[in-house]
Amino acid sequence: MEERFWYLLTHYLSHESSLEENEELKDLISSEPRYKQLFEQHGGLWNDIVKNKHQVQFDKDKIKAKVLSNVSLQKAQEVKSSSFNLWKYAAIITLLIACGVVFYVSLKSENQVMTSPFISKTTGANQRALVTLQDGTEVWLQENSSLTYSEELIREGERRVQLVGEAFFQVTENKEFPFIVKTGTVSTKVLGTSFNVRAFPEDNVEVTVETGKVQVSNQLTGVALEPDEQAVINRLTNNIQKQKIEAGHVTLWKNPELIFNRVSLKEAFFMLSRYYNVKINIEDVNDLSCPVRAKYRNESLETVLEGLQLIFDFEYQLIDDKQIKITGSGCQTKAIGI
DSSP states (O other): OHHHHHHHHHHHHTTOOOHHHHHHHHHHHHHOHHHHHHHHHHHHHHHHHHHHTTTOOOOHHHHHHHHHHHHHHHHHTTOOOSSOOHHHHHHHHHHHHHTTOOOOOEEETTTTEEEOSEEEEEOOTTOOEEEEOTTSOEEEEOTTOEEEEEEEEEETTEEEEEEEEEEEEEOOOOTTSOEEEEETTEEEEESSOEEEEEEOTTSOEEEEEEESOEEEEOSSOEEEEOTTEEEEEOTTTOOEEEEEOOHHHHHGGGSSEEEEEEEEHHHHHHHHHHHTTOEEEEOSOSBOOSEEEEEEESOOHHHHHHHHHTTSEEEEEEEETTEEEEEEEEOSOSOOOO
């Protein structure tokens, strides 16, 4: 547990923690008074730097001595761990502070609940939300997604938000302060444009551009995207694949209407998967090339599938709430209008 606390603390102070890690750190601080004390020691040092960052030069030796003094005090109090090197994390904190990294937190002493100058917006199952940021940027949140950002939005020369799940961004242009979306190790950087980011934990990361230009990068490489281009980042290999795609089909989930404008049956299934946030597995279907014209508004997925079944020869099976299997021969005609 000791190792985990220091891991969570260093990630939190260095802007690398996830929402789940922040909650875990908060629980540790709430349950153990000594963790609260350690947090206050290092958080207090952080706050000193924040308050004086424009007035003083960083003295790395003094900072290092103060941090290591805290660590020595903790060791004297018989802080033990069988599997972790306390000095390793002390060195990380020292390096971050010496480089002038700014990250500050406050602690409510009356109930030991950790708070921060950050706002989190979260959607549950079958929920979507429109979030307007301080600069006028609009963010459409897909269901089961979370967006976290600073109350001031502009920090350290940029506008940075953290996303878990899926969101469509209509970014207000500001060439002085670039807009950055963080999803794990992937960063999406823009000045002013519209794009979609899909980053659910179990899937690869997808960034799709509707208008403007976007720069997508991770620890290994980066690519530039223009309208109707998509970057797919493999979470296991960090490989980035760039491809052409119809951006409107990816981003239609944020619209109240689902419109098939003579798209192929295959593309219609893809659009359904995006609109309803489900996985559609097509198995042994002979022909998916026939065109589909249809319009639906506020209809359930089952209603849409049953409507398409009146025209096309396929069967669907609900595997679970988020997965559907499609079987059958597919198209019966070369021109369909609904």
